[in-house]
Amino acid sequence: MPNYTLRCTSCGEVYSKRISYAKLNEQSCPKCGSQKKERVYAGYGFAIGRNKSGG
Numbered sequence: 768m769p770n771y772t773l774r775c776t777s778c779g780e781v782y783s784k785r786i787s788y789a790k791l792n793e794q795s796c797p798k799c800g801s802q803k804k805e806r807v808y809a810g811y812g813f814a815i816g817r818n819k820s821g822g
């Protein structure tokens with residue numbers, strides 16, 4: 768299975784899960800339990816700010 772890095776959009780916690788893509792929505796933050804999250808792409812998501820234009 769692929770390993771996904773996710774970032775909680777509620778508390779900012781970054782965590783990794785080895786799950787199928789279909790299970791992504793079911794994952795909840797290990798810190799606060801929120802299911803609001805976004806994908807973090809390795810070597811890409813940390814350094815840059817979020818840019819809401821486009822999508």
Ligand SMILES: [Zn+2]
Binds near residue numbers: 797798
């Ligand atoms: Zn959280």
